[in-house]
Amino acid sequence: MNPIGTFEMRNHSRRRFFGTAAMTLAAAQLGLLYPANAQPANPVDLPATNPGAKTSFGSVKQIDAGLLNIGYAEAGPANGPVVILLHGWPYDIHSFVDVSPLLASAGYRVIVPYLRGYGTTRFLSSETFRNAQQSAVALDIIALMDALKIQKAIVAGFDWGARTADVMAVLWPERCKAIVSVSGYLISSPAGNQTPLPPKPAFAFWYQYYFATEVGRAGYVKYLHDFNKLIWQTASPKWKFDDATYDRTATAFNNPDHVDIVMHDYRWRLGLADGERKYDDLEKRLAAFPVVTVPTITMEGDANGAAHPDNAAYRDRFSGKYEYRLITGGVGHNIPQEAPQAFAQAVIDVDGF
Numbered sequence: 001m002n003p004i005g006t007f008e009m010r011n012h013s014r015r016r017f018f019g020t021a022a023m024t025l026a027a028a029q030l031g032l033l034y035p036a037n038a039q040p041a042n043p044v045d046l047p048a049t050n051p052g053a054k055t056s057f058g059s060v061k062q063i064d065a066g067l068l069n070i071g072y073a074e075a076g077p078a079n080g081p082v083v084i085l086l087h088g089w090p091y092d093i094h095s096f097v098d099v100s101p102l103l104a105s106a107g108y109r110v111i112v113p114y115l116r117g118y119g120t121t122r123f124l125s126s127e128t129f130r131n132a133q134q135s136a137v138a139l140d141i142i143a144l145m146d147a148l149k150i151q152k153a154i155v156a157g158f159d160w161g162a163r164t165a166d167v168m169a170v171l172w173p174e175r176c177k178a179i180v181s182v183s184g185y186l187i188s189s190p191a192g193n194q195t196p197l198p199p200k201p202a203f204a205f206w207y208q209y210y211f212a213t214e215v216g217r218a219g220y221v222k223y224l225h226d227f228n229k230l231i232w233q234t235a236s237p238k239w240k241f242d243d244a245t246y247d248r249t250a251t252a253f254n255n256p257d258h259v260d261i262v263m264h265d266y267r268w269r270l271g272l273a274d275g276e277r278k279y280d281d282l283e284k285r286l287a288a289f290p291v292v293t294v295p296t297i298t299m300e301g302d303a304n305g306a307a308h309p310d311n312a313a314y315r316d317r318f319s320g321k322y323e324y325r326l327i328t329g330g331v332g333h334n335i336p337q338e339a340p341q342a343f344a345q346a347v348i349d350v351d352g353f
Contacts, residue, residue, distance in 0.1 A: 001089050001159045001235060001306055001333065046102050046348075051340055052245060054097045057112070060120055066143025067128050071120030072113040076104030081177075082150050083347055084141060085112045088159020089262060090228035091334060092118050092252035094245075095158070098340035099347075106348055111148065115160060116140055117261030119252040130257050132265035133275045134187065135282035138167040145175060156347050158182035158335055159306075160265070170290040171282060178295040178350040180343070182335050183304070184324075185314035189287035190271035204307035207231065211266045221259055225250055235306040236332025295321045295353035297346045301331035301338065308333075321353040 057073035064070075073093055083103055085096040093112045100110045114121040115137060116130075123130070141164060145153060154177050155165040163186035165179040170187070197205070210216035220227055229246055232239075252258075267273035275283065296318050298311060311324045327335055327342045336343040 001231065046341060046344060047105055049098050049102060049341055051098060051338055052241075054101060055244075055248065057093065057097060057100065060093075060114075062120060063144070063147050064124065065147035066140055067124060068116055068140055068143070069122045069124055070113050070140070070144050070147075072111055072144070073100065074112070075100045075110045076108050078109060080104075080107045080109040081351065082153035083108045083110050084145070084150075084153045084155050085110065085336070086141065086155065086157030086161025086164050087112075087115065087118070088157070088161050088163075089265070090231050090249075090253065091159065091337075092249045094249045094252075095334055095337040096340075097337070099336045099344045102340060102344035103347060106344075108154075108347075111144070111150075111153075113141070113144055114252060114255075115164075117258045118255050121255070123257060129276055130260035130264060131268075131276055131279075132261045133268055133279050133283065134163055134167050135171070135279045135286060136276070138164050138171065139282075141168060142172060142175060151175070152177050154178050154180070154347055154351055156180035156343070156350075159333070162186050163188075166292060167286060169292045169294045169296070171285065173294050176294045178297075178353060179292070180297045180299065180346045180350055182299045182301075182333075183306075183308045184298040184300075184311060185289075185292070185309075185317040187286050187289060188269060189283065190269060191287060193269055194271060201307065208266045208270060211263055212270060212272050217259065217263055220262065224253055224259075228253060232334070236301075236303070236334055236338060237305045238303045238330035239332050239334065239338050289317065291317055291319045293320045295350055297323050297325060297350045299325045299327060299335055299343070299346060301333065301335050302326055302328045303330045303332045306333040323349075323353075 060071045060073055062069055062071050085099060087093060087095045093114055096112050100112055103110045137160065152175055155168055156179065157165045162181040162183055165181050166185055166187050169176045169179050211220065228250065232246060264273050268275055300308065300311065325346060327339050331339045
């Protein structure tokens with residue numbers, strides 16, 4: 001994950017863990033607790049929905065964009081304001097299967113792409129390095145926007161998707177009307193990840209250290225289905241998803257580049273795999289942890305089992321209009337699939353900032 005997916009410990013000011021109780025108290029004092037099944041402030045009459053009510057997007061479209069032929073789902077009016085929804089590891093577009101119709105019903109054009117290494121997205125050339133650097137993944141989405149002739153969009157995501165939204169917002173703010181980022185500011189650098197962690201937080205990143213070895217790679221290949229299911233269970237310990245829900249997403253891991261992309265992502269983060277020189281300038285900018293200036297809502301689930309920072313640790317990374325929301329009711333790492341109404345509402349609300 002960008003963790004369990006995806007939060008990375010970095011050698012950056014005020015990156016630290018806080019207890020859930022402290023987080024809850026602070027959010028309550030600010031009036032920013034949102035039960036997963038409740039209508040937040042400023043409702044726009046979203047239709048009621050139960051998580052898991054939808055199971056399919058219907059057809060998936062394909063388009064050449066940059067280095068990839070990207071598979072994506074689309075919903076809503078073609079002339080509506082655009083929202084791009086981004087998944088992480090080990091998830092796929094089905095994380096947004098209930099969010100997408102909610103936003104479409106509110107008049108948004110919703111684009112939900114498979115990231116490189118997932119689902120029907122393919123590299124156009126067998127010669128292209130299977131790179132998962134944060135800047136490369138963000139450039140995929142910029143290329144998708146260009147291919148679809150989208151100048152500006154709200155970008156919302158979790159895990160790798162939240163990191164990608166953060167990266168897009170700091171490198172190409174002119175393309176981002178606003179962002180919704182689960183777990184906040186997830187930009188990292190290999191150099192910033194070299195500080196040894198105490199045992200307890202290090203344990204939370206066991207899968208990254210496992211992937212650093214060839215035995216770990218072989219284990220991921222051999223036990224792919226069960227491995228990623230375990231990540232779902234530990235990242236969202238109170239989410240009682242059924243086998244059918246997981247299996248719909250698990251088909252996306254059959255992508256021929258999936259293992260290479262996952263391995264490169266986590267090895268690169270730890271400085272164990274090299275990136276490509278053409279991204280050096282972008283990564284140098286990101287290594288300075290630039291401030292996000294576009295309007296932003298960050299979110300956290302009150303039962304997120306993945307490693308994640310307290311919202312106070314990254315508050316100073318957002319200088320534009322900003323709000324933090326703690327989603328209560330046993331919601332874990334995969335907020336859009338576990339609490340689709342709250343996630344869709346955040347997208348609509350940040351559009352009004």
